[in-house]
Amino acid sequence: MLKLTSTRIALLSAAAIGALALTAPVQAQDKMMKSEMSGQKTVMVGGAPMYPSKNIVENAVNSKDHTTLVAAVKAAGLVDTLASKGPFTVFAPTNAAFGKLPAGTVDNLVKPENKATLTKILTYHVVPGKLNAADLTDGKKLKTVEGEMLTVKLDGKKVWIVDAKGGTSAVTIPDVNQSNGVIHVVDTVLMPAS
Numbered sequence: 001m002l003k004l005t006s007t008r009i010a011l012l013s014a015a016a017i018g019a020l021a022l023t024a025p026v027q028a029q030d031k032m033m034k035s036e037m038s039g040q041k042t043v044m045v046g047g048a049p050m051y052p053s054k055n056i057v058e059n060a061v062n063s064k065d066h067t068t069l070v071a072a073v074k075a076a077g078l079v080d081t082l083a084s085k086g087p088f089t090v091f092a093p094t095n096a097a098f099g100k101l102p103a104g105t106v107d108n109l110v111k112p113e114n115k116a117t118l119t120k121i122l123t124y125h126v127v128p129g130k131l132n133a134a135d136l137t138d139g140k141k142l143k144t145v146e147g148e149m150l151t152v153k154l155d156g157k158k159v160w161i162v163d164a165k166g167g168t169s170a171v172t173i174p175d176v177n178q179s180n181g182v183i184h185v186v187d188t189v190l191m192p193a194s
Contacts, residue, residue, distance in 0.1 A: 086180035087130040133174035164193035
C-alpha cells in the first residue's frame, strides 16, 4: 500500500512539474512579447528583471548587484530625483565597482556629514536625456548632472567611460531601458575632478 501511495505521489508530482514546465515558458514569453511590443526588452541585472515599464529606482532596488548604489542613492536623498520623469542616462556601478574603492570609502561617504560629496559622485554618473549604447560614440563628451564631463571611448565592441581624472569604467550591460531613461551597468565608480 505504501509503495502504491509513493508511486501515486511521484506521478502527481511529475504531472505538476510538467504542467509548470509547460506554463512557465508561455508566461516568460508573454512578458517578453509585451516588453518587445513596446520596442524594448526586459534585461536581467543582478538576478532580477529590469522592466522597461518601471523607473530607475523601481528597477534598481531589485538588483542584488546594486545594493550599495541603492543605499548611496538613499543616503544622498536622490530617490525622488531618479524616480522622476527624467529622462536620465545612468552609469550604474555594481557592488564590485564600489568594492574597488579604498577600504572604508563607502562607509565614510554615506555618513550624513558627507552627503554633499556623495551627491556629487552619484550625480557624476547621471547624464540628462536618454543615450542608448548606439549613441555612445568614440570621443563623445557627456555633460553630467554634476556638471563635469565624461568621455566615451570605444575599443572594439567594448564601451569605456572615462572620468575627469582619467579613470576608466567598462560598460558591462548596456541598454537597460527604464520608463524614465536608460541604465548602463559599469564596473568602476567614476570620479569627478573636484
